[in-house]
Amino acid sequence: MTRPKTALSVNLNKVALVRNTRHLNIPNVARAASICLQAGAHGITVHPRPDARHIRGEDVPALHEVVCHHPGAEYNIEGNPFHNLMEHVRRLRPHQCTLVPDTEGQFTSDHGWDMAVDAQRLLPIVEEARSLGVRVSLFMDPEPSMMAAVRDVGADRIELYTESYARAWGTPRQSELLDRFAKAAQAALDVGLGVNAGHDLNRDNLTDFLRHVPGVREVSIGHAFIADALELGYAATVRAYLDAIDAAFA
Template identity: 70%
Template sequence: MNPLIASEAAGRLAPTALSVNLNKVALLRNTRHLGIPSVTRAAGIVLQAGANGITVHPRPDERHIRGSDVHELAELLRRDWPHIEYNIEGNPFHNLMDFVRVVRPAQATFVPDAEGQFTSDHGWQLPADIERLAPVIAETKALGVRVSLFMDPIPEAMKLAREVGADRVELYTETYASAWGTPRQAEVLAGFTAAAEAALAAGLGVNAGHDLNRDNLADFLRAVPGVQEVSIGHALIADALELGYTATIRDYQRCIAAAYPG
């Protein structure tokens, strides 16, 4: 069974799903006008190699993923990979909802990016953002799309995320990645454990992403309960430049499996 389609209640019993973020493939393509590397071809290769989902983050300036990519990937998945989850992430107050309303992906991940922001670097601030988030969450869920909120690992915010209508949270893992291999690793990781426990207690599913890689992924999954999905792009595509897509996906799946002995 594809773990991305497993019951929300399965939690720690199901292996974590690997969703591949293709932004950096598009970024490289956009440096020339030749259409290579192909984003849709990359999607097909990583899925054949064992990835469980595809993620894109179409920013308003289209510096990597373009609107046409969003729609072409949706068609590819509908036609050839109907069991695979499509996750579209971005700011619902910029261009994200235009895609959600038309494509209706399995999951929309709301990220509080500013226009032109270099990369995602913080989660939603709850309760401050509740009033404006509530209507777009309700609309998205009415379209049959699961909502995940990009969140810092703050345990007390998890209940508020559930109350505003989110189905899942995606824990922003840059602080863990920065602390990995340092004396602060255990302390920082404990904060993510507490946040995930609070999310699960509130009835939320747990996703994670940002700067996770082959070195730090298994340690994170061993310590943080109930992670249903990790979305990995930059490190994975960088690894693929050296190892190839297929070997890279298999190695990330090996890291995930190492967190679930037996």
């Protein structure tokens, strides 16, 4: 059976970060989203942190409107559900919310949920989001033993936190890390969860990851995508990442 190709969701946080250094609304985040979707990206991701250092509160509904004008595209809002995430989920009912255990002011997301500690407090959050018709994904380290607990709180998917793989890519540890992520993904699939992935994936390491890790439905890529777009432009960068995905399925 042919496996479905992985969807590309473009994270626009870094576009907003550059915009916020001036008061000119340049670069325009909504325009960036529109160009990426027109070029073939399957979705848009944003992470509105409490300090609004990149995506601001008003960006979230504006980008929702852009996505709504592109049939088939998906909107993924990610963040800590105990900060400001759920207000956006309740108001907009995006296709997906990705719950991330970061702290206020954290430099970047750097670990997944510990289900032995966090499961009970996540349970009502997941129930509420799903009651709104929103798919729920939990940001997780590649720990196979955690996947049954993710299912038990009612989440639909996991997003594998891939920074450790990205650091190991091109080194002797690459195979070891790929094996770890493959086992975690398979454990998620075995209990009925969908698998997403993200964090430090780029044009160089994405194909290898998707070739070896089973069932990845979506990758969310931001920092590397925007770095590439500075050289190539948004549309060409979308096509380059789609080519990297296609290569994994060839």
